[in-house]
Amino acid sequence: xxxxxxxxxxxxxxxxxxxxxxxxxxxxxxxxxxxxxxxxxxxxxxxxxxxxxxxxxxxxxxxxxxxxxxxxxxxxxxxxxxxxxxxxxxxxxxxxxxxxxxxxxxxxxxxxxxxxxxxxxxxxxxxxxxxxxxxxxxxxxxxxxxxxxxxxxxxxxxxxxxxxxxxxxxxxxxxxxxxxxxxxxxxxxxxxxxxxxxxxxxxxxxxxxxxxxxxxxxxxxxxxxxxxxxxxxxxxxxxxxxxxxxxxxxxxxxxxxxxxxxxxxxxxxxxxxxxxxxxxxx
Numbered sequence: 001x002x003x004x005x006x007x008x009x010x011x012x013x014x015x016x017x018x019x020x021x022x023x024x025x026x027x028x029x030x031x032x033x034x035x036x037x038x039x040x041x042x043x044x045x046x047x048x049x050x051x052x053x054x055x056x057x058x059x060x061x062x063x064x065x066x067x068x069x070x071x072x073x074x075x076x077x078x079x080x081x082x083x084x085x086x087x088x089x090x091x092x093x094x095x096x097x098x099x100x101x102x103x104x105x106x107x108x109x110x111x112x113x114x115x116x117x118x119x120x121x122x123x124x125x126x127x128x129x130x131x132x133x134x135x136x137x138x139x140x141x142x143x144x145x146x147x148x149x150x151x152x153x154x155x156x157x158x159x160x161x162x163x164x165x166x167x168x169x170x171x172x173x174x175x176x177x178x179x180x181x182x183x184x185x186x187x188x189x190x191x192x193x194x195x196x197x198x199x200x201x202x203x204x205x206x207x208x209x210x211x212x213x214x215x216x217x218x219x220x221x222x223x224x225x226x227x228x229x230x231x232x233x234x235x236x237x238x239x240x241x242x243x244x245x246x247x248x249x250x251x252x253x254x255x256x257x258x259x260x261x262x263x264x265x266x267x268x269x270x271x272x273x274x275x276x277x278x279x280x281x282x
Contacts, residue, residue: 013227013228013229013230013231014227015030015031015032015227016030016031016225016226016227017029017030017031017225017226017227017228017251017264017266018031018034018037018206018222018225019222019223019224019225019226019253019264020204020206020219020220020221020222020223021219021220021221021222021223022069022070022073022219022220023070023073023075023081023220024132024133025265026223026262026263026264026265027069027219027264027265027266027267028228028251028264028265028266028267029206029208029266029267029269030266030269031225033208033209033210033269034206034207034208035207035208035209035214036059036206036207037204037205037206037207037222038059038204038205038207039202039203039204039205040202040203040204040205040218041057041058041205042057043055043056043057043066044056044057044063049065050276050278051071052067052068052071052072052276053065053066053067053068054066054067054068054218057205057216059207059214059216062214064207064214064215064216065215065216065279066205066215066216066217066218067215067216067217067218067276068217068218069217069218069219072243072275073243073244074243078203078218078220082197085193085197086193086194086197088127089190089191089193089194090190091123092123092124092127092190093186093187093190093191095122095123095124096122096124096152096183096186096187096190097183097187099115099116099122099152100152100175100178100179100183102114102115103115103155103156103159103175104175104179107159107163107168107171107172107174107175108172108175110163110168113156113159113160113163115156116153116156117153117154117156117157117160118153119149119150119152119153119154122153124145124149125149128142128145128149135196135220137196138193138196138197141189141192141193141196142193144189145186145189148182148185148186148189149186151182152178152182152183152186155174155175155178155182158171158174159171159174159175162174203218203219203220204218204219204220204221204222205217205218205219206219208269210269210270210272210273211270211273213273213279213280215279224253226253226254227254228251228252228253228254228264229251229252229253229254229255230251230252231249231250231251231252231266232249232250232251232252233248233249233250234250244265245271245275246267246268246269246271246272246274246275247265247266247267247268248266248267248268248271249266250263250264250265250266251263251264251265251266252264
């Protein structure tokens, strides 16, 4: 492995490709350039390296550059992405603590209920509708929010009805039950996201050998290794810019029960070397 390959070979459906996911997009590389796939090892941050390079990692006794492909494409790093998610969860948890406190003040003060009753319109609800991840564990955890989040907003609706009916004691009891029940459940879920994010940070590394030059790339997920059904060389307009200058074609997987016809962006590792000429001197 590691021998040079031309464009004809890169675009051939007779070539095996390693397909992987990065930030919910699928990419593929011809197998000739791939040396190994590893769990993300430790690495040393080096001064003077471009931002795309996380640092140097040791592979078979040799120090090689470890690239962050997200940064190569002008995207947030996985660490930045997860830090933003942690901060969002902290803010939305506090929102709901404050929400219950305000509802309690309104119920116990026999005041009109002004808290947001629609779970889809609070800050978390609006964020939740647009949240996407290809991480199965994190996605499964986030789905646990559905019922308790809707139920806690329904408490405001029920409390308002009880107050209108002159049943203030029942409304106050409902608030007490919510503080010790639904609110605690939501807090547990918000706090539990941190553990899922720790697992979400697990990454893989693909080690390449291109023309005798070794380097590595971090990726989110390894999808499959095999041949493609068809390859198209015409790229969409959003890929026709310098950030994606080493994307050579778009592939489509062979269809079976395990694959989805998601476009696969095929990388030309020789173009990658042209973008980062320092690789030949590392």
